[in-house]
Amino acid sequence: MRTDELIVQLARAAGPVRPLPGPSVRLARWTAAAVSMTALGVIVIGPRADVLTAIYQPTFVALAVATLGTALLSAAGAFVLSVPGIERSPLQRAVPLLAGGVWALVLVVLLTTGGDPVQRILALPFHWACVIEIVGLSIVPSWVLFVMLRRAAPLRPAWSAAFATLAAVALAAVATQVICPLDDPAHQLVGHLLPVALLSLSGTIVGRRWLYWPRDVSR
Amino acid sequence: MTAEQERQSAGLMRLAQSGDQVAYASLLVLLTSTTRQFARTRLGAVPWIDDVVQETLLAVHRARHTYDPGRPFAPWFYAVASSRLIDVVRRERRVTSREIPGDVLPDAPVVGGMTPRDEIDVEAIHAAVSSLPARQREVIEALKFRDQSVREVAGRLSMTESAVKVTAHRGYRALKRLLGRHERED
Numbered sequence: 001m002r003t004d005e006l007i008v009q010l011a012r013a014a015g016p017v018r019p020l021p022g023p024s025v026r027l028a029r030w031t032a033a034a035v036s037m038t039a040l041g042v043i044v045i046g047p048r049a050d051v052l053t054a055i056y057q058p059t060f061v062a063l064a065v066a067t068l069g070t071a072l073l074s075a076a077g078a079f080v081l082s083v084p085g086i087e088r089s090p091l092q093r094a095v096p097l098l099a100g101g102v103w104a105l106v107l108v109v110l111l112t113t114g115g116d117p118v119q120r121i122l123a124l125p126f127h128w129a130c131v132i133e134i135v136g137l138s139i140v141p142s143w144v145l146f147v148m149l150r151r152a153a154p155l156r157p158a159w160s161a162a163f164a165t166l167a168a169v170a171l172a173a174v175a176t177q178v179i180c181p182l183d184d185p186a187h188q189l190v191g192h193l194l195p196v197a198l199l200s201l202s203g204t205i206v207g208r209r210w211l212y213w214p215r216d217v218s219r
Numbered sequence: 220m221t222a223e224q225e226r227q228s229a230g231l232m233r234l235a236q237s238g239d240q241v242a243y244a245s246l247l248v249l250l251t252s253t254t255r256q257f258a259r260t261r262l263g264a265v266p267w268i269d270d271v272v273q274e275t276l277l278a279v280h281r282a283r284h285t286y287d288p289g290r291p292f293a294p295w296f297y298a299v300a301s302s303r304l305i306d307v308v309r310r311e312r313r314v315t316s317r318e319i320p321g322d323v324l325p326d327a328p329v330v331g332g333m334t335p336r337d338e339i340d341v342e343a344i345h346a347a348v349s350s351l352p353a354r355q356r357e358v359i360e361a362l363k364f365r366d367q368s369v370r371e372v373a374g375r376l377s378m379t380e381s382a383v384k385v386t387a388h389r390g391y392r393a394l395k396r397l398l399g400r401h402e403r404e405d
Contacts, residue, residue, distance in 0.1 A: 001273070001370075001373045001374045001377065001378070001379060001380070002374075003251055003269060003272055003273055003276070005374070006273055006276060006277075006379070007244055007247040007248060007251070007276065008244070009377060010243070010247060010276060010277070010280045011240045011241075011243045011244035011247065012240065013280075014235060014238070014240055014243045014280065014283075015238055016236065016237050016238030017236050017238075017283055017284040018236075018284065019236055019284055019285075019286065019287060019288060020284050020285045020287075022287060082285075083285050083287070083295075084282060084285060084286075084294075084295045084296075084298035084299045084302070085290075085293075085294030085295035085296070085297065085298035085299075086287075086290070086294075086295075152285050153278075153281070153282040153285045153299070155298060155299070155302040213281075213282075213302075214277065214278050214281045214282070
């Protein structure tokens with residue numbers, strides 16, 4: 001097809017479109033929906049018995065803030081990357097990873113200050129229940145986020161998929177912290193952070209195909 | 220993109236988003252020359268510059284709702300154009316590394332009065348082609364059964380030439396799988 005014919009076809013097919021809201025608006029909408037859904041999930045599963053005491057513990061709060069920060073910054077990164085030309089610097093892609101690093105660092109510091117860190121890690125305090133909760137609580141928020149990203153134009157599908165998955169599973173990890181009665185940093189590291197990292201990796205591999213843009217060019 | 224082109228493109232895109240088809244056509248004409256220049260600067264005089272241009276125009280069309288009228292147009296447009304340029308370059312490299320021009324292939328050997336072509340199970344090939352997804356089937360039938368050119372197929376099916384090549388390539392892979400399975404069943 002000649003380019004001038006293509007232009008005529010595209011112009012004929014072009015109806016009015018509503019400009020996509022900015023990343024901050026979309027982030028606010030996703031956060032509202034995802035936090036509500038995750039909170040509902042926590043209520044259904046049931047929070048830990050000592051939740052009212054735990055939320056006043058500085059370590060619990062520090063960990064929750066670091067995890068929530070990772071979730072929100074990752075979601076923000078995914079929304080920014082799904083709009084062409086809006087990313088001002090590659091550093092923006094590093095921010096969610098740095099937030100995840102801070103989360104890991106908080107856990108390592110807590111583990112070290114608690115004493116005998118190597119032995120506690122080697123005991124592999126891993127429980128499938130936490131992994132199942134993280135997966136279960138992240139399914140709907142991640143699906144919603146991926147659908148929102150597909151409506152935009154994710155030019156870097158692997159990055160968008162990575163951040164979208166990390167956002168959803170990190171949010172689910174915050175919720176799991178409210179459900180799981182084990183505050184041991186070794187368990188948080190092996191049973192919460194590690195599954196989040198592995199799930200994010202899987203989400204990147206699977207999700208980048210689903211986010212590949214532009215779709216239906218050849219189909 | 221000059222400051223004047225930036226101002227003009229942003230204005231035309233705003234009108235295009237509200238459904239003004241004339242403004243949209245003008246924008247696409249303007250972007251055609253901008254994209255051609257952009258691609259030539261990066262790739263030199265390659266024969267598939269038009270593929271980059273057409274892929275970019277299609278991408279602009281699909282992404283036009285993501286342009287925020289409150290922001291500059293150039294970063295949005297060049298992000299789209301760069302992404303399409305990279306994809307087309309990757310595709311062309313892939314095709315170049317795998318394809319052998321027809322004129323350098325040796326003639327098929329004749330063994331016992333039969334060429335390998337005689338041994339091909341034509342019915343199995345037709346059955347496999349029929350089971351392909353509609354768009355792949357249309358493209359392969361046009362290219363291989365009706366001997367139409369990529370350009371002709373692209374025009375008839377309202378696709379870009381690159382898209383026809385990619386669809387055909389996917390179809391060939393699917394056929395290879397299907398025919399491999401068929402042979403094993405035999």
